[in-house]
Amino acid sequence: MQNLLRNFKVVIHEKLYLKDPETSELGKKIVGESILLIDEIGFESFTFKKLGARISSNESSIYRYFENKHKLLLYLTSWYWGWMEYKLVFQTANIANLNVRLKKAIEVLSEEIQEDTNISHVNEKILNAIIINEYSKSYLTKEVDHENKEGYFAIYKRLVGRFETIIQEAQPNYVFAASLASTVIEGVLHQHFLKQHFPSLTTCNKHTAPQQFFTDLVFSTLNLKEYE
Amino acid sequence: MQNLLRNFKVVIHEKLYLKDPETSELGKKIVGESILLIDEIGFESFTFKKLGARISSNESSIYRYFENKHKLLLYLTSWYWGWMEYKLVFQTANIANLNVRLKKAIEVLSEEIQEDTNISHVNEKILNAIIINEYSKSYLTKEVDHENKEGYFAIYKRLVGRFETIIQEAQPNYVFAASLASTVIEGVLHQHFLKQHFPSLTTCNKHTAPQQFFTDLVFSTLNLKEYE
DNA sequence: TTAAAATTAATAGTATTACTATTATTATTG
DNA sequence: CAATAATAATAGTAATACTATTAATTTTAA
Numbered sequence: 001m002q003n004l005l006r007n008f009k010v011v012i013h014e015k016l017y018l019k020d021p022e023t024s025e026l027g028k029k030i031v032g033e034s035i036l037l038i039d040e041i042g043f044e045s046f047t048f049k050k051l052g053a054r055i056s057s058n059e060s061s062i063y064r065y066f067e068n069k070h071k072l073l074l075y076l077t078s079w080y081w082g083w084m085e086y087k088l089v090f091q092t093a094n095i096a097n098l099n100v101r102l103k104k105a106i107e108v109l110s111e112e113i114q115e116d117t118n119i120s121h122v123n124e125k126i127l128n129a130i131i132i133n134e135y136s137k138s139y140l141t142k143e144v145d146h147e148n149k150e151g152y153f154a155i156y157k158r159l160v161g162r163f164e165t166i167i168q169e170a171q172p173n174y175v176f177a178a179s180l181a182s183t184v185i186e187g188v189l190h191q192h193f194l195k196q197h198f199p200s201l202t203t204c205n206k207h208t209a210p211q212q213f214f215t216d217l218v219f220s221t222l223n224l225k226e227y228e
Numbered sequence: 229m230q231n232l233l234r235n236f237k238v239v240i241h242e243k244l245y246l247k248d249p250e251t252s253e254l255g256k257k258i259v260g261e262s263i264l265l266i267d268e269i270g271f272e273s274f275t276f277k278k279l280g281a282r283i284s285s286n287e288s289s290i291y292r293y294f295e296n297k298h299k300l301l302l303y304l305t306s307w308y309w310g311w312m313e314y315k316l317v318f319q320t321a322n323i324a325n326l327n328v329r330l331k332k333a334i335e336v337l338s339e340e341i342q343e344d345t346n347i348s349h350v351n352e353k354i355l356n357a358i359i360i361n362e363y364s365k366s367y368l369t370k371e372v373d374h375e376n377k378e379g380y381f382a383i384y385k386r387l388v389g390r391f392e393t394i395i396q397e398a399q400p401n402y403v404f405a406a407s408l409a410s411t412v413i414e415g416v417l418h419q420h421f422l423k424q425h426f427p428s429l430t431t432c433n434k435h436t437a438p439q440q441f442f443t444d445l446v447f448s449t450l451n452l453k454e455y456e
Numbered sequence: 457t458t459a460a461a462a463t464t465a466a467t468a469g470t471a472t473t474a475c476t477a478t479t480a481t482t483a484t485t486g
Numbered sequence: 487c488a489a490t491a492a493t494a495a496t497a498g499t500a501a502t503a504c505t506a507t508t509a510a511t512t513t514t515a516a
Contacts, residue, residue, distance in 0.1 A: 042370035058494050136364040142270035144425050160429050179431040179441045182422055183415045190414050191407055197372050201388050203407040213407045221448040286465050
């Protein structure tokens, strides 16, 4: 995994940035540090001015890379889902047994990111924390239809589609595969959030991971046995 | 239902407002019109100044009722979940059969609000649209733990708890009742959103309602038959 | 009925945000 | 070494999210 990821670069919609942040040190710093800063102070309080101060750079220099903070968020979330897609594809490839593959897919999608893989300037563990807290804000906007048409959510949609296929192949009779796929991917984020802030609303805690809940949910719904 | 609702008033945490908007015409106008305006322009673009212009009142007068627009959103969402709780309790009361009761609960929680009941200055159909688009923003904040401690999410938590109980009573062996309850309630909003903006990510459309998906999901998961 | 109290409206003002524009400086490359 | 590209610095703007003060109006209670 480590090795495979070494040559990994997420291809992100080029309208999401003005200048590709991967092509310069400043760009990488903007991406890397914005993740840390958004995690610390939250997306609402995050500004390019504060980020500039933090990386000893200027507000206006950041505007050379990203039009505004919303586009930066779309960039970061695309990166995350692209990385997740990569993990999903690699970790489920070559698993012949459809049930085992489905189980693995749920595992990849729902496991907590424990470590930064150090493959890049991106801290995946903290990026995961941001996704849990901020992802919804990237699409719960009045511009969503326009931005969707532009293709800004393409990676996420492709990921949901891949998971839908894995579900459908494991149980061809099931008619709600798309909804189940999107419910699980969204639900995973939600359960992680509840675990941290509303423990009474979730069964998940130190001993029970979202993975267990969703594995049980999907296999029961599809009327499949986890081991066979 | 109409009649029962006539004497209905949601009891909302008193720290969510500075002056109870139910006690004056201006207050009711603020609540009623804020729903319409947020629906029209989205929560991000919504300001008290714009609302003031719309109700031919002054920005500063609105500040007499609500500290800021975040508190107003918490007020509106509390109202919505309180109304939902009321519907849930009434519509599931006196249903002896536990499976039938569970099915009814899912129906109440997932059905599309078709009509404004005209019981108040609140347009429930539009409020429902707001909840779909904006509810997450009320808790995906850095202040969530503090606000949760204050009790601002009490009504929502009580609703999830009630649904959890209905699930647990229908299937006492099931160990993930809390997570299933929160997943369904959150998932319903998400599926309604996807239906409108990302049709490829959901099975729900004109012919298939979220209700069908979630009814199937819950009954399969709990290993119960819908009719028996 | 009238005076006090409460409510609402109007005006002004502030710090911050989310930018844009311009120019100067520094680094890179051909 | 010169041209070009990238970055930094400075300044400025309209809008936002408020606060404070005072004035006008309405409500209530003696």
